[in-house]
Amino acid sequence: MLTEKELKEYCAGARENYLAHISIDCVVFGFHEGLMKVLLLEVKDEGEWYLPGGFLLKKEPIEMAANRILKERTGLDEIFLQQFHVFGDPDRSKQHFDMYKDMIAPEENWFTNRFLTIGYYALVDFCETNPAPDQFAAKCSWRDLNDLPELKLDHALILKTALDTLRLQLNYQPIGYNLMPKEFTMPELQKLYETILDKKLDRRNFQRRMLGFSILTRSDQPRKGGAHKAPYLYSFDLENYKAALTEGFKGGW
Known part of the structure; x- marks a missing residue:
């Protein structure tokens, strides 16, 4: 006071x-x-x-x-x-x-x-x-x-x-570029969406939909270290990401 x-x-x-x-x-x-x-x-x-x-x-x-x-x-x-x-x-x-x-x-x-x-x-x-x-x-x-x-x-x-x-x-625009590190795995991105939505999402459906938006670029190599089947790293395609923010997309989680 x-x-x-x-x-x-x-x-x-x-x-x-x-x-x-x-x-x-x-x-x-x-x-x-x-x-x-x-x-x-x-x-x-x-x-x-x-x-x-x-x-x-x-x-x-x-x-x-x-x-x-x-x-x-x-x-x-x-x-x-x-x-x-x-x-x-x-x-x-x-x-x-x-x-x-x-x-x-x-x-x-x-x-x-x-x-x-x-x-x-x-x-x-x-x-x-x-x-x-x-x-x-x-x-x-x-x-x-x-x-x-x-x-x-x-x-x-x-x-x-x-x-x-x-x-x-989340139903009509991408989320993540401002919240995620430069490179991330698909499970890490899914965790962000699940945390915001406060619900679990199906892994295969989530990956299929995210890749269908054409806003992600996959690295040629998986993340080094860790498990034998290490997950691939992704980054956002900034040009396509900005276009999706402007134009939007259809669907819901």
């Missing part, structure tokens, strides 16, 4: 620099050691957890603002970023309003605004990410999707909506 002095300084800066009533909240997904991860912020002195987010500069395009916010939190320039929903419940910011309403005059208090928030989800390379907290956070860290802390405000709803949208995307 901000002190009265910190609140006054923050609100003055926010009114001068940022667009009132609109914010951005981001659900950042990573994949590591067979687990889906979500990037979260723990607020200083509260011990409460939130999604990364921020406000729009007054003359800043929305997409540029989302990329700026994600770069500040992840250190990454090129991020797969998808706008998925606008959240506008009148009481969605009530917690912050109640927290600060008696500290300064309402006309000076940025948190008396009713904020609509634009939801984005991002797919990033877990190993390339350098999580960094914002000015309100004690830390910015990855948490397992199946072991999340309680999220404040409506951030649990935002996260659920992002995950539902990502699962829907």
Whole structure:
């Protein structure tokens, strides 16, 4: 929680620099050691957890603002970023309003605004990410999707909506280029899909369908070491992958 002095300084800066009533909240997904991860912020002195987010500069395009916010939190320039929903419940910011309403005059208090928030989800390379907290956070860290802390405000709803949208995307667009290492095996890619969908997939059907999309290139040699029948390594054909993102494909899992 901000002190009265910190609140006054923050609100003055926010009114001068940022667009009132609109914010951005981001659900950042990573994949590591067979687990889906979500990037979260723990607020200083509260011990409460939130999604990364921020406000729009007054003359800043929305997409540029989302990329700026994600770069500040992840250190990454090129991020797969998808706008998925606008959240506008009148009481969605009530917690912050109640927290600060008696500290300064309402006309000076940025948190008396009713904020609509634009939801984005991002797919990033877990190993390339350098999580960094914002000015309100004690830390910015990855948490397992199946072991999340309680999220404040409506951030649990935002996260659920992002995950539902990502699962829907799997039916008509490829997933994986931003989440997998440069080379991977077919079982590793299948594990990513199963983790996102939260269900088992038939191995032969999965491989047949993925190869049918023409977005994968198989290495001439299998992975070295390990079992006698070592699996082949694959990589994404970036040109075909981008085309599939644009044109889509039919089917469901």
